[in-house]
Amino acid sequence: MNADPESKLFVYNSLSRKKESFEPFKPPHVGMYVCGPTVYGDAHLGHARPAITFDLLFRYLKHLGYKVRYVRNITDVGHLENDADEGEDKIAKKARVEELEPMEIVQYYTVRYHHNMDQLNVLRPSIEPHASGHIIEQIEMVKSILEKGFAYESQGSVYFDVEKYSKNHHYGVLSGRKLDELMSNTRELAGQTEKRNSADFAIWKKAEPAHIMRWPSPWSDGFPGWHMECSAMGCKYLGDQFDIHGGGMDLLFPHHESEIAQSTIANGKSPVRYWMHNNMITINGQKMGKSLGNALSLDDFFSGKHELLAQAYSPMTIRFFMLQAHYRSTLDFSNEALQAADKGLKRLMNATADAMQLKADSQAADQHVDAIRADAYQAMNDDLNSPMAIARLFDAVRIVNSVKEGHSNINPAELKLLQELLNVFVFEILGLQSEDSAQDDHLLDGLMETIIQLRQDARQRKDYATSDLIRDKLASLKIVLKDGKEGTGWERK
RNA sequence: GGUCUCGUGGCCGAGUGGUUAGGCAGCGGUCUGCAAAACCGUGUACAGCGGUUCGAAUCCGCUCGAGACCUCCA
Numbered sequence: 001m002n003a004d005p006e007s008k009l010f011v012y013n014s015l016s017r018k019k020e021s022f023e024p025f026k027p028p029h030v031g032m033y034v035c036g037p038t039v040y041g042d043a044h045l046g047h048a049r050p051a052i053t054f055d056l057l058f059r060y061l062k063h064l065g066y067k068v069r070y071v072r073n074i075t076d077v078g079h080l081e082n083d084a085d086e087g088e089d090k091i092a093k094k095a096r097v098e099e100l101e102p103m104e105i106v107q108y109y110t111v112r113y114h115h116n117m118d119q120l121n122v123l124r125p126s127i128e129p130h131a132s133g134h135i136i137e138q139i140e141m142v143k144s145i146l147e148k149g150f151a152y153e154s155q156g157s158v159y160f161d162v163e164k165y166s167k168n169h170h171y172g173v174l175s176g177r178k179l180d181e182l183m184s185n186t187r188e189l190a191g192q193t194e195k196r197n198s199a200d201f202a203i204w205k206k207a208e209p210a211h212i213m214r215w216p217s218p219w220s221d222g223f224p225g226w227h228m229e230c231s232a233m234g235c236k237y238l239g240d241q242f243d244i245h246g247g248g249m250d251l252l253f254p255h256h257e258s259e260i261a262q263s264t265i266a267n268g269k270s271p272v273r274y275w276m277h278n279n280m281i282t283i284n285g286q287k288m289g290k291s292l293g294n295a296l297s298l299d300d301f302f303s304g305k306h307e308l309l310a311q312a313y314s315p316m317t318i319r320f321f322m323l324q325a326h327y328r329s330t331l332d333f334s335n336e337a338l339q340a341a342d343k344g345l346k347r348l349m350n351a352t353a354d355a356m357q358l359k360a361d362s363q364a365a366d367q368h369v370d371a372i373r374a375d376a377y378q379a380m381n382d383d384l385n386s387p388m389a390i391a392r393l394f395d396a397v398r399i400v401n402s403v404k405e406g407h408s409n410i411n412p413a414e415l416k417l418l419q420e421l422l423n424v425f426v427f428e429i430l431g432l433q434s435e436d437s438a439q440d441d442h443l444l445d446g447l448m449e450t451i452i453q454l455r456q457d458a459r460q461r462k463d464y465a466t467s468d469l470i471r472d473k474l475a476s477l478k479i480v481l482k483d484g485k486e487g488t489g490w491e492r493k
Numbered sequence: 494g495g496u497c498u499c500g501u502g503g504c505c506g507a508g509u510g511g512u513u514a515g516g517c518a519g520c521g522g523u524c525u526g527c528a529a530a531a532c533c534g535u536g537u538a539c540a541g542c543g544g545u546u547c548g549a550a551u552c553c554g555c556u557c558g559a560g561a562c563c564u565c566c567a
Contacts, residue, residue, distance in 0.1 A: 035567090037567090038566090038567045040567090157565085159565090175496085175497085175563090176497070177497095177562090181496070194565090195564095200564085200565095201564055201565065202564085202565045205565065225565070226566080226567060249562085250562070251567090252497095252561090252562070253496095253564085254562090254563085254564050255564090258564080279499095279560095280560080287559095287561085321505085324515085324516070325505080325506060329499085329506080330559095331506090332506095334504075334505075336505075336517080337505040337506085337517080339504095339517070339518090340505060340516060343517060344517065345516095347531095348516090350531085379507090385507075387514090387516095388507055390515070390516080391514050391515035392514090392515085393515090394514095394515055394516070395515085398533090401532060401533080402532090404532085405533075407532090407533075459526075462526070464526060464527075467526090468527080480529070481530085482530045482531070483524090483525065483529080483531090484530075484531065485524075491530090
């Protein structure tokens with residue numbers, strides 16, 4: 001199935017603050033880099049949003065026929081921690097507390113992150129580089145910036161000279177900031193004295209004695225500045241200039257702004273053509289934060305074991321819920337909203353399965369499936385408007401159900417188009433998958449078949465006491481019987 | 494305080510100058526022994542105040558409210 005040739009992909013570029021026609025540097029190849037997790041704790045909702053947003057983009061680009069190299073980093077080297085008494089490597093701190101090797105922590109949470117992403121049906125990136133595995137590249141980049149005169153060493157650390165950079169470049173292109181405002185608005189923080197200017201940022205940081213994770217460098221035993229890893233690894237795997245760089249809006253400044261500055265000096269050109277940023281998530285209208293007690297992990301949602309949650313929400317419910325909002329809008333989580341998404345998802349998935357069973361009628365009138373299809377593609381091409389595309393899929397759902405119920409007919413060509421539309425969008429582009437817990441359990445299937453048959457017999461004898469007893473007992477095991485025209489089905493609640 | 498974003502019907506959430514978003518809930522109906530499930534039908538909303546316009550949820554201004562960022566946290 002090919003996309004509507006009439007419409008073309010447009011994406012919102014944070015750099016221009018406009019939707020732009022997507023034109024890769026070297027079609028059909030697309031290079032895409034997305035800021036990945038810091039693996040010092042379990043993945044929470046905030047990790048799911050960019051993962052799902054850029055998974056959608058990855059899937060859609062591939063669907064359009066592009067050959068995509070998708071790089072998403074694992075951040076596992078040291079930076080200072082905000083709420084620590086004195087600066088201390090996040091991973092090192094946790095390691096001391098738990099008496100584990102830092103890389104053991106990294107490994108542990110990386111595996112758990114992967115598991116959560118698999119649950120959400122987020123495709124693995126093409127390359128998933130670790131910052132700790134690219135210390136040499138980062139040091140080389142620091143050297144290059146020093147040689148070009150845009151950084152200076154101070155007490156074993158190396159800082160990027162923002163003021164000098166600003167003479168010929170615009171530090172603030174991405175975030176819309178002005179240097180003089182940055183100078184005057186910066187808070188007073190410890191350690192500022194090493195810097196010539198408060199707007200300067202570290203590209204190499206000398207490690208305090210307490211730091212476990214440290215590497216030798218020409219300047220000190222230490223670790224690279226936060227922004228270095230993305231610049232170095234993006235360049236290594238995607239080149240001096242690549243097509244798309246993604247991440248959360250919270251990373252716009254200073255992280256991505258600084259990446260642009262570093263890479264521009266080191267490589268002589270602005271690194272990225274399209275900067276794309278997903279918006280943030282709120283819970284019950286409130287921002288997510290550890291101090292607010294609402295930083296729910298993905299496992300919390302999947303298990304339902306958190307006081308804010310009325311029930312468990314499956315990975316696909318979370319995924320579908322996120323796709324029902326545009327990626328550049330804030331998204332508010334609440335039990336009510338998630339339950340609504342859960343039901344809507346079931347309706348979509350059921351209809352997608354039912355569509356395969358429909359029978360065509362060559363006499364049937366036009367159902368305008370091609371218009372629905374074109375609108376769905378147009379929505380995706382308009383900066384990945386998945387909520388609009390999903391709305392159109394529900395139009396298709398209405399047709400499926402109406403044919404299924406015998407209220408209308410569909411001709412063979414349209415039925416084929418309808419089946420393709422639902423299959424391609426639901427599974428391939430949106431990345432939804434069936435979560436029917438009954439699948440692949442032959443013993444349970446057999447048992448249920450027997451029980452349902454016994455109840456059916458009782459109902460035919462009008463022995464409703466027995467049939468209702470069976471229904472109630474199963475309900476207490478969280479198994480719901482669904483009586484339909486063509487027999488009784490069941491599902492786990 | 495500075496920069497920026499947002500405020501849509503009971504809930505979530507698209508739309509961004511003139512035509513139905515969609516989902517969930519509610520209501521009505523079909524089906525059912527009853528119920529559940531499923532399915533069908535159904536709502537004309539756009540923070541407030543002013544302005545521009547033949548016409549504004551959509552543009553402009555102000556007010557109120559919410560959020561993001563403002564560097565050595567990633």
